[in-house]
Amino acid sequence: MRTGLKTAVIGAGKMGQKHIRIFAESSKLIAIVDLNKKVGQSIAKKYNVKFYANYAEIFKKEKIDAVSIATPPCTHEQIAIDCLKNRIPVLLEKPISNIIQSAIKIVNEVKKNNILLLVGHIERFNPAVIKIKELINKEKLGKIICIVAKRVGGFPNKIQDASIDTDLAIHDIDIVNYLLDSNPNKIITNKKKNLNVNQVDSAEYFLLYKDISVFIQTSWISSEKIRRLEITGIRGYAEVDYINQTIVINRNSYKKYSDKNSTFSDYMLRFANPIKTYINFVKKEPLKEEIYYFLKCVKNKTIINPSYAVNALKIALGKLP
Numbered sequence: 001m002r003t004g005l006k007t008a009v010i011g012a013g014k015m016g017q018k019h020i021r022i023f024a025e026s027s028k029l030i031a032i033v034d035l036n037k038k039v040g041q042s043i044a045k046k047y048n049v050k051f052y053a054n055y056a057e058i059f060k061k062e063k064i065d066a067v068s069i070a071t072p073p074c075t076h077e078q079i080a081i082d083c084l085k086n087r088i089p090v091l092l093e094k095p096i097s098n099i100i101q102s103a104i105k106i107v108n109e110v111k112k113n114n115i116l117l118l119v120g121h122i123e124r125f126n127p128a129v130i131k132i133k134e135l136i137n138k139e140k141l142g143k144i145i146c147i148v149a150k151r152v153g154g155f156p157n158k159i160q161d162a163s164i165d166t167d168l169a170i171h172d173i174d175i176v177n178y179l180l181d182s183n184p185n186k187i188i189t190n191k192k193k194n195l196n197v198n199q200v201d202s203a204e205y206f207l208l209y210k211d212i213s214v215f216i217q218t219s220w221i222s223s224e225k226i227r228r229l230e231i232t233g234i235r236g237y238a239e240v241d242y243i244n245q246t247i248v249i250n251r252n253s254y255k256k257y258s259d260k261n262s263t264f265s266d267y268m269l270r271f272a273n274p275i276k277t278y279i280n281f282v283k284k285e286p287l288k289e290e291i292y293y294f295l296k297c298v299k300n301k302t303i304i305n306p307s308y309a310v311n312a313l314k315i316a317l318g319k320l321p
């Protein structure tokens with residue numbers, strides 16, 4: 001996909017560099033912005049685009065159709081609001097902010113200016129998530145009774161203001177909200193500093209969505225990187241791997257044990273081997289899909305209600321939306 005939209009990326013760190021690569025392929029990338037001149041200038045040179053150390057310069061000096069913000073969460077409120085005030089559609093990396101009040105201010109600015117803000121909850125663009133949502137909607141698993149999510153790995157290289165709840169857990173919280181089309185009515189959290197006295201490095205959530213139980217495990221102290229979702233419905237059980245983009249569905253095949261001579265048999269279910277189905281779908285780069293979607297929204301002047309991002313933030317911080 002290539003649009004003629006003029007774009008800029010603010011923040012050229014780990015995530016920003018991925019945005020820059022995709023914006024350079026899919027739009028007319030005009031400028032990149034980073035406080036770190038050395039890093040910013042070398043990346044601007046690589047892509048043959050302008051470099052600014054201060055994002056406010058792009059409002060004065062460039063005519064930009066859309067901007068992507070991939071700076072640390074503590075900067076999101078100020079940068080996003082300034083872009084929206086300048087009537088520039090924004091793709092904002094998740095979390096919308098680390099602070100609920102800041103997130104609400106950003107959303108108020110969206111409403112005030114009626115400008116597009118897409119918060120980059122990247123897993124919504126993962127083909128495995130899109131497919132499992134379709135299968136759930138078609139009731140292929142029957143009524144959902146429980147979801148278990150696991151998102152664990154080692155310590156990130158750079159932590160800055162990242163916190164495990166708004167950095168890792170927020171992904172699965174948003175995906176469960178999306179899959180169930182609702183918010184939880186009960187939240188229990190357990191966050192601990194295990195190996196680092198200054199930093200919470202594991203967080204678990206037990207969430208109730210009416211009668212559906214959800215357990216989310218996140219940690220920065222695991223040797224293996226795992227990103228999985230297990231969804232139990234009364235007709236089947238799905239295993240979703242976010243990284244490998246695979247879905248396996250195990251369908252129940254049980255019938256009542258019938259032995260006319262025994263009343264006990266009425267209580268028994270006879271289980272055969274579950275029917276295992278490996279679901280076919282095309283694997284795609286989620287960030288590319290997210291950015292393409294954003295650019296399509298910019299072209300079509302689509303406005304999105306970003307309240308999903310505030311809800312995910314509130315739950316990550318242990319508050320009911």
Ligand SMILES: NC(=O)c1ccc[n+]([C@@H]2O[C@H](COP(=O)([O-])OP(=O)(O)OC[C@H]3O[C@@H](n4cnc5c(N)ncnc54)[C@H](O)[C@@H]3O)[C@@H](O)[C@H]2O)c1
Pocket residue numbers: 010011012013014015016033034035036039053055070071072073075093094095120122158160167
């Ligand atoms: N969707 C995902 O899976 C995912 C993964 C990693 C990070 N992220 C998000 O991306 C964002 C950035 O994270 P990162 O890991 O790239 O961080 P990073 O520290 O690697 O990069 C941030 C960059 O922003 C620059 N910066 C800071 N303040 C700035 C300002 N006011 N103006 C311009 N530049 C500024 C820094 O100099 C740095 O280069 C965060 O919101 C993070 O949560 C999302």
